[in-house]
Amino acid sequence: DTEVTQTPKHLVMGMTNKKSLKCEQHMGHRAMYWYKQKAKKPPELMFVYSYEKLSINESVPSRFSPECPNSSLLNLHLHALQPEDSALYLCASSQPDLLAGAFRDTQYFGPGTRLTVL
Amino acid sequence: GQNIDQPTEMTATEGAIVQINCTYQTSGFNGLFWYQQHAGEAPTFLSYNVLDGLEEKGRFSSFLSRSKGYSYLLLKELQMKDSASYLCAVRKTGGFKTIFGAGTRLFVKA
Numbered sequence: 001d002t003e004v005t006q007t008p009k010h011l012v013m014g015m016t017n018k019k020s021l022k023c024e025q026h027m028g029h030r031a032m033y034w035y036k037q038k039a040k041k042p043p044e045l046m047f048v049y050s051y052e053k054l055s056i057n058e059s060v061p062s063r064f065s066p067e068c069p070n071s072s073l074l075n076l077h078l079h080a081l082q083p084e085d086s087a088l089y090l091c092a093s094s095q096p097d098l099l100a101g102a103f104r105d106t107q108y109f110g111p112g113t114r115l116t117v118l
Numbered sequence: 119g120q121n122i123d124q125p126t127e128m129t130a131t132e133g134a135i136v137q138i139n140c141t142y143q144t145s146g147f148n149g150l151f152w153y154q155q156h157a158g159e160a161p162t163f164l165s166y167n168v169l170d171g172l173e174e175k176g177r178f179s180s181f182l183s184r185s186k187g188y189s190y191l192l193l194k195e196l197q198m199k200d201s202a203s204y205l206c207a208v209r210k211t212g213g214f215k216t217i218f219g220a221g222t223r224l225f226v227k228a
Contacts (some may be wrong), residue, residue: 001225031214042205042218043161055214090160106151107216109160 001102003027004110012116016079021113023074023091031055032074033107034066035090040057043090051075088112091098120144122219124206129225130196138191138222139207148212152180152191153205161205164191193224201224201226 004025013019023032035043048056049068057066063085065077067078074091092110094105122142130136142150149168153161167173167182167189179192191204203221211218 033214040221042207042220043217045217046213050214088158096214106163106166108163109153111160114158 004091004093004108006089006110006113008113009111010116012113012118013078014118015083017081018077018079019080021076021089021091023093023110024072025074025093025110025117026072027093027106027108029093029095029108030071030072031096031105032068033092033093033094034074035074035109037090038114046077046101050103074110076084078115081115082116086115088114104106120208120210120217122206122208122217124132124204124219124222126220127223127225129227131195131228132198132226134196135192136224138193138204138206138224140182140189140191140219142187142189142206142208142216142219144208144210146211147164147184149210150182150189151209151216152178152189153207153218155203155205156185157202164204184186191217196226198226200224 007022033048034046037043046060047066052068063080067075090111092107094107096105124140128207149189152164155161165180177194182189203223205221207216
């Protein structure tokens with residue numbers, strides 16, 4: 001099973017709303033990622049959690065707040081977003097390969113949440 | 119700096135072979151990935167190269183030359199469903215960061 005699930009598939013929110021994106025994987029992966037992807041652009045890394053600890057924050061505005069409640073779940077809390085934050089938000093997971101080199105691991109992506117901010 | 123270059127678009131005929139090139143300049147290298155992404159969907163993993171040479175997996179093959187900062191993805195016996203974007207991505211050393219190229223949109227025509 002190489003499935004990463006994300007909910008919701010689509011989300012429309014106003015600039016004053018608070019919402020959350022959810023991601024789940026049951027592959028036993030210990031690294032989880034949030035990416036943002038605009039149309040016809042590559043995915044851009046936002047956050048990485050490794051063993052439930054925040055490992056990378058790519059200078060993401062504080063209106064995006066990640067949370068990793070356990071090794072299978074990853075949330076992205078949204079508050080006071082701007083219309084330019086409208087994008088496809090992708091979650092991914094991977095299992096660091098400690099034998100081959102800790103970071104030579106393949107990321108598996110979820111289907112994404114298409115977010116529209118009005 | 120860091121840069122990953124791929125052609126923007128390519129067109130090929132059903133049943134043919136197509137090669138998608140990727141050149142990269144990154145501070146640190148710990149492997150190169152190819153992903154396929156259909157419009158509006160998530161990227162799906164195709165291949166991973168960390169050593170020089172060719173990796174073959176069914177109709178798809180990927181090649182890497184670390185000294186030249188160059189990779190290609192070879193697709194054989196093209197099918198209409200292969201019409202998608204193909205993303206080249208480089209994993210940097212020392213962490214989880216992966217840099218994605220802008221992708222090559224492949225159109226397969228009958």
